[in-house]
Amino acid sequence: MRTSIATVSVSGTLAEKLTAIAAAGFDGIELFENDLLASPLSPEEVRLRAADLGLTIDLYQPFRDFEAMPADSLSAGMRRAERKFRLMERLGADLLLVCSNVSPAAIDSDDLAADQLRSLASLAAEYGIRIAYEALAWGRHVDDYLHAWRIVRQAGHPNLGVCLDSFHILSRGSDPIGIEAIPGEKIFFLQLADAPLLAMDVLQWSRHYRCFPGQGMLDVAGLVGHALRAGYAGPLSLEVFNDVFRQADARRTALDGMRSLIALDVPEPVVPSGFAFAELAAADPGPLGEMLTALGFARTGDQLWEQGAARIVVREAPGKAALAAIGLESPDPDASMARAEALRAGVVPGERAIAAPDGTRITFRPPASPGPVTGHVVEIDHVALTQPWHHFDGAALFYRAVLALTPQPSLEVPDPYGLLRSRAMNAGPVRVVLNITQVQGLPSQHIALACDDLVATARALPPGLLLPIPANYHDDLDARYDLPPDYRDLGILYDRDEHGEFLHLYTVTLGHVFFELVQRIGGYRGYGAVNAPVRLAVQHALAAGEGQVPPQ
Amino acid sequence: MRTSIATVSVSGTLAEKLTAIAAAGFDGIELFENDLLASPLSPEEVRLRAADLGLTIDLYQPFRDFEAMPADSLSAGMRRAERKFRLMERLGADLLLVCSNVSPAAIDSDDLAADQLRSLASLAAEYGIRIAYEALAWGRHVDDYLHAWRIVRQAGHPNLGVCLDSFHILSRGSDPIGIEAIPGEKIFFLQLADAPLLAMDVLQWSRHYRCFPGQGMLDVAGLVGHALRAGYAGPLSLEVFNDVFRQADARRTALDGMRSLIALDVPEPVVPSGFAFAELAAADPGPLGEMLTALGFARTGDQLWEQGAARIVVREAPGKAALAAIGLESPDPDASMARAEALRAGVVPGERAIAAPDGTRITFRPPASPGPVTGHVVEIDHVALTQPWHHFDGAALFYRAVLALTPQPSLEVPDPYGLLRSRAMNAGPVRVVLNITQVQGLPSQHIALACDDLVATARALPPGLLLPIPANYHDDLDARYDLPPDYRDLGILYDRDEHGEFLHLYTVTLGHVFFELVQRIGGYRGYGAVNAPVRLAVQHALAAGEGQVPPQ
Secondary structure (H helix, E strand, O other), X not given: OOEEEEHHHOOOOHHHHXXXXXXXXXXXXXXXXXXXXXXXXXXXXXHHHHHHOOOEEEEEEEEXXXXXXXXXXXXXXXXXXXXXXXXXXXXXXXXXXXXXXXXXXXXXXXXXXXXHHHXXXXXXXXXXXXXXXXXXXXXXXXXXXXXXXXXXXXXXXXXXXXXXXXXXXXXXXXXXXXXXXXXXXXXXEEEEOEOOOOOXXXXXXXXXXXEOOOOOOOOHHHHHHHHHHHOOOOOEEEOOOEOOOOOOOXXXXXXXXXXXXXXXXXXXXXXXXXXXXEEEEEOOOHXXXXXXXXXXXXXXXXXXXXXXXXXXXXXXXXXXXXXXXXXXEOOOHHHHHXXXXXXXXXXXOXXXXXXXXXXXXXXXXXXXXXXXXXXXXXXXXXXXXXXXXHHHHHHHHXXXXXXXXXXXXXXXXXXXXXXXXXXXXXXXOEEEEEEEEOOOOOOOEEXXXXXXXXXXXXXXXXXXXXXXXXXXXXXXXXXXXXXXXXXXXXXXEEEEOOOEEEEEEEEOOEOOEEEEEEEEEEOOOOOOHHHHHHXXXXXHHHHOOOOOOOOO | OOEEEEHHHOOOOHHHHHHHHHXXXXXXXXXXXXXXXXXXXOHHHHHHHHHHOOOEEEXXXXXXXXXXXXXXXXXXXXHHHHHHHHHHHHHOOOEEEEEOOOOOOOOOXXXXXXXXXXXXXXXXXXXXXXXXXXXXXXXXXXXXXXHHHHHHHHHOOOOEEEEEEHHHHHHOOOOHHHHHHOOHHHEEEEEEOEOXXXXXXXXXXXXXXXXXXXXXXXXXXXXXXXXXXHOOOOOEEEOOOEOOOOOOOHHHHHXXXXXXXXXXXXXXXXXXXXXXXXXXXXXXXXXXXHXXXXXXXXXXXXOEEEEXXXXXXXXXXXXXXXXXXXXXXXXXHHHHHHHHHHOOOEEOOOOOOEEOOOOOEEEEEOOOOOOOOOOOEEEEEEEEEEEOHHHXXXXXXXXXXXOOOEEEEEEEEEEXXXXXXXXXXXXXXXXXXXXXXXXXXXXXXXXXXXXXXXXXXXXXXXXXXXXXXXXXXXXXXXXXOOOOHHHHHXXXXXXXXXXXXXXXXXXXXXXXXXXXXXXXXXXXXXXXXXXXXXXXXXXXXXXXXXOOOOOO
């Protein structure tokens, strides 16, 4: 399958966009008109530059507000089109996107639309150009892809077909199965975009929140399946309008886009079955070892600490303590690694490991038997990683596509100095939480350890190890629930959902990382996010040196 | 009128919030529960801290999901309430906000709601506490303020009244005139928030996009008028949930909030009648003078350059060339200055000038007669100022409240490296454009000069003065319009709206500032924003030293 991407999807000047798109391995581009208008490159220079980079110009877009206009507007529209056809000749592009009319002057007449599009296609044919007609979700009279297809069929011109766009189709809830009713050769182009589910005006949703397939919640893969079954043989082309991508590094965005297309086409994922280990690195590993000992871990190797199935590697490396690597148990580590490489994950030189976009190294290991039972810690419950805010969608795609984790809905957590966004990704016992924040200077990296008895665990801990929790928090818990007094005495935080209960505790921070101790009772599915604002406020206060809150 | 603000409206720890709120001159606070829960301060310490700062705790909030619940839930709700009443005793707070139930378990029965709220009010009375019942716009069965009032009236308890919130009332399109049907003494509390008009889910809109009165598009002042006519005598209290305010400096936010309340109550504004001057400052004023000469200005004083009614002051000051001050013609400069001071504008020490939030100095002058006609420049058309992105709402409020300019809708302008937000504010010929961007390093400060003949102006300019416009831009203009060839030859940019046409040109940048030359034909109302992406792309290319685009 050929791959393509609209130039509007990545940041930069047109020249920078082309370079980034080619570097990510795309076959072609959709040239977005505004990118050309603002460029000092002549159309001939753009053509040459793209060819030098191995890129074809698959589509020129958009051409707006043409069809179903009063007769006296037709000649102006045809004149405008002819100028664009001449431009496309200079660019070496032979497919023009015409999107459905949004003008208040447009007439609600399929006959008129078909007539005028036929005229346009006839003129286009003289230039060897074809027209792909697309229903915008907010088109004035044509907002459904099957409506656009009816008009194209009625027009009956070989140079006129439809352009399908997954966002326009799925955002308005249309059933994409109707695509299979369109002859494949009349689907001139297929544009792909995903989006988070947002209850907002569809135009604003489209212009600001689109993302690459697999980053949002639309079934883009299903739609592609329908198009392929219809016989579509053109490129899979990404067209994303996203406020964050506009600011982000173009090469990284283009690579994310390429990964999203590969993920539509790779074999079934190898689902990891558990955490093999988590690796911490620090210039001075001493305090980490002391904390692990205090948490009941046994040192079972030079760098290895074990308790039940929880394994923590502590490695000496420059810098403050930080989470450096994750080992995942895989039923087939070689297949996991091969899939990661196919999805363009960066391979760490000299290691059988890949690098996540946030720099975390990830390795795959066969399942191992649990270590010694030295306390109440049973296994690693989850690992929380911090992402730069403009890498969030890319990270979600990486963990979903490369590691076969299923993304959960994003949550927003109020921090005293901003809003933190948090998204859990999981596959059975493998749970990774991605946190982003624009708030500087606070660690949200942590390893959460599942315990079989948190009260007993807490009782056995030495003083000073835990984050002190304000008494006001437990006063509120007492008002809401009838809980054992142990929770207040031991500083245990609490949450419940319809499936069960969640008890947790946080340690103080070492360098950039801290531990969480958790106990899931019943089938509780969350991560205690409701308590995160309290944790963040206390961590800020400690980081600012406002002094310890006296433990209760 | 007493002033109050919910602690959730500003950033920081509870202690930092209290300090910032007191510094802005508020009389009291609404204590937001989560701020207390995350605080190491005990309720008694919060009470003391507030009292020391001269702040009363006017409201404790919110108490959720209480009323209209099945009978077996009542005792848990009453138990929860009693804990909160005891907490409020410790805080010295005597008013509790109860917001309408959003629980799926809530029963659609006003009788039940009234009964249970009466029980709650009876218990509250034992503690000397009153209950303010508020209809959330997304309440399960009660989402309208008059519905809440009917329930309160039916409950008929002296310790039960309503809380009115301008966002909840205006966001759902309710007519606020019904407030006048509520006896003033039964309006226990009045919360004020404005918001931009957004077509999105009201809960998301409320939680992320609220702003202070005058920063958005809701008629908060009108609603306050209804409440005062009803006899409301409690505080005007701000309650804003805003993602940007959460990150911004608490003192600045609190001052903006105080300004928004003062603006509800100050006398009629003194509307400026024109630009008296714009002042540029540079360590080396030479190049600015040369550019002004090239633009046809006459040097009429040591630091003054004039052409028609356009006056530019060029002052020597450290740093690169920048826009430093604006003089506005006022029919009553003393009244303008007094109003600005009443609205807490910072007064520049030793000058009859105020400082805008972006640092621009502003002075008021009596109208003056125009200077010499030395070319085609007639007057200053508009001044564009750059704002840090997290100061945008504050700046909009400043220019609206202090300078009596009317805000126009925000526009979004694609820049190659991000999205730029632009909002024009105007009063007749006084037009100020506020630009924000997260894109670093590009000037958007400029002075636009109105010309009576832009073609003639452009012909007379020396080479190298203007920003080179890509030929692709004019190819597109030619496709869309039938324009004089002069426009292409002279590099003139073009726009039209339903009222008229707009011709404009940009100079190259000197330091941080550039000039625009504009001609409005007919009643064109915009600022050529459609062409801004082209300007930005060329400015980026020049700033990156990618070389001059050859002039056409």
